[in-house]
Amino acid sequence: MLTTKSFFDLSNFGHQELFSQGYVWESLKNLKQYMTDFPYPKFRGAELPYGQPLPETLVYVAGELIPARKLKITFGDAAKGELAVYRGSKKIAGASIIMAGAVICGPEIALGRGVLVEAGAMLKTPTIIGDCSEVRQGAYIRGYCLTGRRCVIGHTTEVKHTIFLDDV
Numbered sequence: 001m002l003t004t005k006s007f008f009d010l011s012n013f014g015h016q017e018l019f020s021q022g023y024v025w026e027s028l029k030n031l032k033q034y035m036t037d038f039p040y041p042k043f044r045g046a047e048l049p050y051g052q053p054l055p056e057t058l059v060y061v062a063g064e065l066i067p068a069r070k071l072k073i074t075f076g077d078a079a080k081g082e083l084a085v086y087r088g089s090k091k092i093a094g095a096s097i098i099m100a101g102a103v104i105c106g107p108e109i110a111l112g113r114g115v116l117v118e119a120g121a122m123l124k125t126p127t128i129i130g131d132c133s134e135v136r137q138g139a140y141i142r143g144y145c146l147t148g149r150r151c152v153i154g155h156t157t158e159v160k161h162t163i164f165l166d167d168v
Helices: 024-037
Strands: 058-061 064-067 072-075 083-087 096-098 103-105 109-111 122-124 127-129 145-147 162-164
Touching: 024 145, 024 162, 083 096, 122 127
Parallel strands: 103 122, 109 127, 127 145, 145 162
Antiparallel strands: 058 064, 058 096, 072 083
């Protein structure tokens, strides 16, 4: 039988349980239930206007949304871990950025550490974005999308009901 191990090394993938049964392609059939049961974090702090473009850039860290105007951002390559946010001279570990103009449609969004969501991107729920990933300008994530670490959802890309393994 062709198992997941016949196709992929998932030893470091954060959502291995999704691939635990049957053939590797069966995972897509299980994606909706997996994402419905996922424990999404609650955003605290700054208001997130669901379904509307963000009026200002927000930094997300440890469940809290902080207006970026209070911080310094270095926009390095997120997929290489070069995105950095500073409060004064102190780097804030694991900070993610949701740029002004991005649209978040619902609360079932999980952002990993060091994620960049660019202006003009639209994320519908449920969506899980792994650590050090980028959602580029104009990307349209239509829901039931799960990405691993160091992924890039490209400029004006439309995706739905997808699984991106690490480094896609």
